[in-house]
Amino acid sequence: MTKPEILAPAGNMFKLQTAVRYGADAVYLAGRRFGLRQAADNFTIEQIHQAVAFAHENGTRVYVVLNGFLFDEELEDLPPFLAELESAGVDAVIVSDLGVLTTVRRHSNLRVHLSTQASALNSHAARFWRDMGVTRLVLGREVSIAEAAIIKREAGVEVELFGHGAMCMAFSGNCTISNYTAGRDSNRGGCIQSCRFKYRLSDERGGAGPQDHYLSSKDLQGIAQVPSFVEAGIDSLKIEGRMKSPLYVATTVRAYARARDAAWQRQADFGVEDLFRELNTMSHRDYTSGNLVDKARSDSIYLHDERHEPNSHDVIGHILEATENHLAIHLRNPLETGDRLEMLVPGQDIRVLATDTLKDLTGQRVQRVSSNRVVLLPADSIARAGFLLRKPKSKIDAQKDDISHDTDDAALIQHHRAHAG
Structure with a gap:
């Protein structure tokens, strides 16, 4: 087999x-x-x-x-x-x-x-x-x-x-x-996914139906x-x-x-x-x-349903550094003290990380950290650099869940430390 x-x-x-x-x-x-x-x-x-x-x-x-x-x-x-x-x-x-x-x-x-x-x-x-x-x-x-x-x-x-x-x-x-x-x-790399656009059906007499994803x-x-x-x-x-x-x-x-x-x-x-x-x-x-x-x-066929929830969780970011003392997290969306933060662990169940203590790179405690920043969390024995983090979806407008360009994690930490405080 x-x-x-x-x-x-x-x-x-x-x-x-x-x-x-x-x-x-x-x-x-x-x-x-x-x-x-x-x-x-x-x-x-x-x-x-x-x-x-x-x-x-x-x-x-x-x-x-x-x-x-x-x-x-x-x-x-x-x-x-x-x-x-x-x-x-x-x-x-x-x-x-x-x-x-x-x-x-x-x-x-x-x-x-x-x-x-x-x-x-x-x-x-x-x-x-x-x-x-x-x-x-x-x-x-x-x-x-x-x-x-x-x-x-x-x-x-x-x-x-x-x-x-x-x-x-x-x-x-x-x-x-x-x-x-x-x-x-x-067929030469130029697809813009036109099939995923909304279209309106019209009849020969000019009548038009609702827009939807018919294709x-x-x-x-x-x-x-x-x-x-x-x-x-x-x-x-x-x-x-x-x-x-x-x-x-x-x-x-x-x-x-x-x-x-x-x-x-x-x-x-x-x-x-x-x-x-x-x-x-x-x-x-x-x-x-x-x-x-x-x-x-x-x-x-995909017919858009306004009741459909496209995702139940928002991306938070990924672990830049995991040491005996802390986890350094690069945030893609805001994080607040007490938020439920879930770590995706390869081959294991989802692990919830403690968020009762958030610190900036100077070691100062903070209540809330905005997106595109680095935050320090308490150490976790399972966590490794590169692990992805998410939290249950909130009412805030989440950033696009993407890292469009490759990231140098060490350089990213160094940059944020240089501008901390």
């Missing part, structure tokens, strides 16, 4: 480190070119080398996305980039374009995974791609877990399925809506199907979201890793309801199981 890897998105270095800390077996990321997320905070060549080194030190694999559809002049620039990826020790690349595939095969020894963009849906296609040198298929989102198991058995190739995250309404992501609404090519899907959530991933021998459970927040990465990886480990150990009750509640703590649309069990139907 195959133990499915938990494959996590890594939109920047901090998110990669977060995924690794919280139990991801592999991460996927992109360089500054050749991928499908131009708006993401993608990696430079130097950062890819650093990312692979960090991941491999912690037993995590790194896959680099090359899933854009390229023109001839762009393919000419690909071989030098492939050489850098090989030098860095990247574990595989993810491709969609046959031209990219043949270039990778001709100019490198990198393992090749086929992107979901290529829409591999059956064993005949799987055998073709296998014979072309592909070692793993990221199957189209239209494929169920049971169908994926058949494809793996018939074609003798690794299979990967999305288990969580946003979904395209188009056929395995092949979409041109952004081309026509914004002049940006969805977009609910978010995929397959936590209850994790035992089926294990039983079917699916090689990889993929989490969507390179542009999502570090808290999203930590929450999803932690939840799916716990579910996978429990299923692997054949635990009948792996706490699916608790994990479902965990996945409700972060910002999300209504959930659907998509095509994982049965074919998606009209109830998988």
Whole structure:
């Protein structure tokens, strides 16, 4: 039986480190070119080398996305980039374009995974791609877990399925809506998620209905199907979201890793309801199981419900430093004395931290600390640098739960100490 890897998105270095800390077996990321997320905070060549080194030190694999559809002049620039990826020790690349595939095969020894963009849906296609040198298929989102198991058995190739995250309404992501609404090519990194906009339906006589999200899907959530991933021998459970927040990465990886480990150990009750509640703590649309069990139907379409609570918790920040004397926390939202502060611990239950004593970097006690500041909390034996913190949602307007750029924690502490007092 195959133990499915938990494959996590890594939109920047901090998110990669977060995924690794919280139990991801592999991460996927992109360089500054050749991928499908131009708006993401993608990696430079130097950062890819650093990312692979960090991941491999912690037993995590790194896959680099090359899933854009390229023109001839762009393919000419690909071989030098492939050489850098090989030098860095990247574990595989993810491709969609046959031209990219043949270039990778001709100019490198990198393992090749086929992107979901290529829409591999059956064993005949799987055998073709296998014979072309592909070692793993990221199957189209239209494929169920049971169908994926058949494809793996018939074609003798690794299979990967999305288990969580946003979904395209188009056929395995092949979409041109952004081309026509914004002049940006969805299949070359320019998607602006036009399908997620509100639209108004009009009839031939000019009558107009209400605005709603007629072209977009609910978010995929397959936590209850994790035992089926294990039983079917699916090689990889993929989490969507390179542009999502570090808290999203930590929450999803932690939840799916716990579910996978429990299923692997054949635990009948792996706490699916608790994990479902965990996945409700972060910002999300209504959930659907998509095509994982049965074919998606009209109830998988996202129709905005004003009663839907997108998240029950707000991000607070992350631990910069954990010593015998204190925890240094970089805040993304305000924190007050007495607030319930929850720490996400890899592989363990949520841990509540004491907030009865808050101090600034001069050691002075404070009642409230605003966002984008560093606060000192009492030491905690479990806490480690990089752990994510949250609190139950309040009525305040929370900042966007994101760390858009990589952070140097030591430099951040030094900066705030220099300006303290």
